[in-house]
Each structure stands twice: as C-alpha cells, then as structure tokens.
Amino acid sequence: MGSSDHMHLVYIILAAAVATFITRIGGYVMMTQMKRIPPRMEAALNAVPAAVLTTLVAPAFVYGGWDVTTSMAVAFLVGLRFNSLWMLLVGWLVVMALRHFGGF
Amino acid sequence: MINDEFWQGVRRGFPIMLAASPFGALFGALAIDNGFSIFDAVFMSVTVYAGASQMVGIELFNHNVQPWLIVLSVFAVNFRHILYSASLARYIGHFSPLQKLVAFFLLTDPQYAESEKKGESGETVSFIWYLGFGMIIYLPWQIMTLIGAIFGQMIGDPKAIGLDVLLPIYFMGLVLGFRRRDNWLPVVAVSAVVSVGAMHFVGSPWHVSIGALAGVILAACLPLRTPPEEPVTLEHEV
Numbered sequence: 001m002g003s004s005d006h007m008h009l010v011y012i013i014l015a016a017a018v019a020t021f022i023t024r025i026g027g028y029v030m031m032t033q034m035k036r037i038p039p040r041m042e043a044a045l046n047a048v049p050a051a052v053l054t055t056l057v058a059p060a061f062v063y064g065g066w067d068v069t070t071s072m073a074v075a076f077l078v079g080l081r082f083n084s085l086w087m088l089l090v091g092w093l094v095v096m097a098l099r100h101f102g103g104f
Numbered sequence: 105m106i107n108d109e110f111w112q113g114v115r116r117g118f119p120i121m122l123a124a125s126p127f128g129a130l131f132g133a134l135a136i137d138n139g140f141s142i143f144d145a146v147f148m149s150v151t152v153y154a155g156a157s158q159m160v161g162i163e164l165f166n167h168n169v170q171p172w173l174i175v176l177s178v179f180a181v182n183f184r185h186i187l188y189s190a191s192l193a194r195y196i197g198h199f200s201p202l203q204k205l206v207a208f209f210l211l212t213d214p215q216y217a218e219s220e221k222k223g224e225s226g227e228t229v230s231f232i233w234y235l236g237f238g239m240i241i242y243l244p245w246q247i248m249t250l251i252g253a254i255f256g257q258m259i260g261d262p263k264a265i266g267l268d269v270l271l272p273i274y275f276m277g278l279v280l281g282f283r284r285r286d287n288w289l290p291v292v293a294v295s296a297v298v299s300v301g302a303m304h305f306v307g308s309p310w311h312v313s314i315g316a317l318a319g320v321i322l323a324a325c326l327p328l329r330t331p332p333e334e335p336v337t338l339e340h341e342v
Contacts (some may be wrong), residue, residue, distance in 0.1 A: 010147065047322070047324075052180060055312045059311055079190075099266065
C-alpha cells in the first residue's frame with residue numbers, strides 16, 4: 001500500500017472509532033436530552049447488523065467452493081448449540097481435513 | 105481500600121479476558137491477511153476496541169467497500185451500546201465528566217453486563233472497580249492483537265492453514281447471536297438471497313450494500329411488534 005492509501009485507512013479507522021464512541025455515549029446523551037426513536041426507524045436499525053453480516057456470509061457459502069461450503073454448513077450446526085469459539089474450531093478442523101485429505 | 109476495589113474489578117474481568125483473547129489474536133492475524141499493517145491492526149484495537157465491529161471493518165475494507173459503508177456498518181454492529189450507555193447512566197451518575205468519558209470508551213458487552221449486575225444488586229459501581237475490570241480486558245486485547253498480527257505476517261498462504269474460512273464462520277456466529285430479534289429470519293433470508301444475486305449480477309463491493317439494504321427495508325416494512333425487546337448481547341464479545 002502507498003502512504004496515501006495508508007492515511008486513507010487510518011482515517012477510516014478513526015471514523016469507525018468515533019462512530020463506536022458515539023454508540024457508547026449516545027444512550028447516556030439521549031437519556032439526558034432526547035425522547036424516543038420512531039418505532040419503524042428502530043426496527044430498521046435493529047435489522048442492520050444481521051442484514052450486513054449476512055451479506056458477508058451468504059456469498060462465501062455459495063461461491064466459496066465445496067470445502068468452504070461444507071465447513072460453513074458444519075459450523076452452522078455447531079453454532080445452533082455451542083458458542084462461536086466452537087464454531088470456529090470445528091469449521092477450521094473440517095476445512096483443514098478436506099484440504100489435506102479430501103483433495104481440495 | 106481503593107486498591108482493593110481495583111483488584112476486585114481485575115479479578116471479575118479476568119475470565120472474560122481469557123475468553124476474549126483468542127478473538128484478539130484472530131483479529132490481528134486476519135487484519136494482516138486483509139491488507140492491514142501491524143500498526144493499523146493495533147491502532148484499530150486501541151481506538152475502536154469492539155471485536156465484532158473490528159472484524160466487519162477489516163472484511164469490508166478488503167472488499168474495497170465505500171468508506172461511509174464501513175463506518176456505518178461499524179456503527180450498526182455497535183448500535184446495541186446505545187442501550188448499554190442509556191441503562192448504565194443510572195449507576196455512574198457519581199463519576200466525574202472525565203471519568204464518564206473513560207467509562208463510556210471502555211463500555212463493551214461484558215463491561216456493561218457486570219456493571220449492570222453490580223448496580224442492580226445495590227452495590228456502588230465505583231470508578232476504580234470499573235477501571236480495574238476494563239483494564240484487564242483492554243490491555244490484553246491490544247497485546248493479543250499485536251501477537252496475532254505478528255503471527256499473521258509470518259504466514260505465507262492463509263488458505264494453506266485454513267484462515268480464509270474463519271471470518272465467514274465468525275460472522276455466521278454473530279448472525280446466529282441475533283436470532284432472537286424480531287424479523288430475524290426474514291431479514292437474514294432476504295439479505296442472503298439478494299447479496300448472492302448481487303454478487304453474481306453486479307459484483308463484489310456492491311453485494312454488501314445491496315443485500316444489507318434489502319434486509320433493512322424489509323424490517324422497516326414488516327408489521328411492528330408491540331412488546332419492548334431486551335437488548336440482545338453477543339456472547340463474550342469485546
């Protein structure tokens with residue numbers, strides 16, 4: 001990366017830090033100043049994390065190749081019962097096994 | 105007495121630090137894999153200090169997604185913190201303004217959960233206890249990011265050791281973590297189908313904004329449910 005690209009990245013990180021700090025102080029400020037968020041706006045905001053994160057998962061699942069798809073499917077089943085550390089561990093073991101013994 | 109409170113906070117935060125550490129190292133390694141330098145990785149952990157949103161940030165950056173969308177996504181993933189700071193206001197009224205700024209900067213999921221528990225039980229949430237709890241998580245988070253980043257830089261091909269599947273699986277875990285929210289299934293289904301379609305027909309950075317927008321618009325249009333929901337927290341997320 002060139003140095004201007006690097007500064008570009010530093011600015012994005014700083015903006016992300018400010019955005020995060022706003023969420024961390026926002027509730028407190030709202031408690032002292034504002035009233036409520038409109039309900040439809042709140043419903044939309046509530047959906048943002050799942051909606052954004054899904055777009056990072058689904059294409060990898062569909063276009064990632066059979067080794068990635070299989071390990072993600074197994075990790076999904078693990079995730080229904082166990083926490084994300086187990087999902088990562090089992091998914092990683094499956095993809096490593098497929099790559100080393102499954103000819104992927 | 106003051107030291108006592110500090111160490112009580114440290115002790116309470118210790119197991120959470122242990123649970124968060126692998127994610128700190130994972131963030132460091134994946135940040136390098138996504139084109140960050142060691143400095144960038146640690147800089148992000150030091151300034152943002154919110155694990156899930158840091159992972160989202162590095163992934164979107166690698167996709168060349170527009171900066172505003174990266175920042176908005178970080179904001180959205182951390183949006184639950186607004187509920188935390190609103191709720192915590194009851195227990196930290198006695199902090200000085202500067203102490204409040206520090207407290208809100210350190211406000212992660214476990215920090216909120218333990219402070220709320222302490223306040224609810226009638227105990228005073230002292231600044232020094234809060235700081236002890238925060239520091240035993242904050243400082244190791246930076247060290248683990250650094251270790252992960254150094255380790256990541258030594259890895260040649262991330263695919264050879266299976267690193268490439270860890271981010272999608274990590275995000276899948278986060279998506280599952282939200283599954284008790286209203287309209288979760290329709291939002292996830294629509295965002296999944298639309299993002300896959302957009303990936304095919306439009307191309308890479310756009311599938312994120314198009315897919316996400318479809319899910320969010322759907323959520324705004326679906327019938328509203330009346331009972332106020334509890335804030336959904338992500339397990340052991342820093």
